[in-house]
Amino acid sequence: MEIKVIRKVLDVNNTMAKQNRKMFTEKEVFVLNVMSSPGSGKTTTLEKTLSYIIPEIKSAVIVGDICTSNDANRLATTGVSVVQINTDEFGGDCHLAAHVVEKAACNLDLDAIDLLIVENVGNLVCPAEFDIGEDAKIVVLSVTEGEDKPVKYPLMFRVCDAAILNKIDLLPYLDYNREEVLNNIRQVHPEMPVFELSAKTGDGFTPWIEWLKSGVNRKIAG
């Protein structure tokens, strides 16, 4: 006997994400979900980003890792509120789910901020599948990774609203084909903006910061 069900397996997460989105909208907080593979320079990129936008944009960060609070300690030196999530409590999850973000956000004064950055667990597969109630998703990749990352992980590059190509200061020392990675990104997500920058030197940050600020301002303006 067949019983029709027709339910999305991720229903529970999607419902929680919807509630998060409502809460963040009420509080007029722009939420940015930052994803990448491990070692692309997410944390350094965020440290540099925060140094350019605070105190103008009041910000806070939620950091997800399987273990350690190393990233939170680094980001806290920028002066913003940081909440570390260690997913080993949740079974060593490879991504942040909506209920985990909600729990972390409860530890922040959302009335006091305009921007909440969520640094997801370093992984190009699973985080792409989980809505956390964010306004925008971005993916960070670096020139020390393969040029074919976008075509190897198409879902991640499809769901994101912008990409950062980090560590461009290393280009003179590498046999990296910049055109190839840009073509691969365009193939998977032709209309997505790509910001080529160096989190170490600060090169290329202007367009990225403008993009981020315009997102925050749109959210505040409702």
Added chain:
Amino acid sequence: MHEMGIAKQIIEIATSSIPGGMEDIPVERVNLKVGKLSSVVPDSLRFCFEILSINTPLSGADLNIEVVPILARCNECKFEWTINEPIFMCKNCKSGSIEIISGRELDITSIELENK
């Protein structure tokens, strides 16, 4: 990588879908639709399901996965095609403005109970 969590959700949804009074009838099959663009590996999902379903009403049930192809439609010329490689550009007019019609599914469609 998150197949364990997905399998857990499947078991919760399927168990709660067994109609009242039928809890003792063995579940033979759980039917799923998994889009090719979703980041779920069917073999890994079956493995997790098999382990997690032990001692639940779904123990021994077959996880039947229908893989859904990635279908796209061009927003410019309205051309529709199946995406088989990671190129998300219109095959007809090369526009990058496309819509994914299917391929992201991760849905339970039905459960099948043993016929008495």
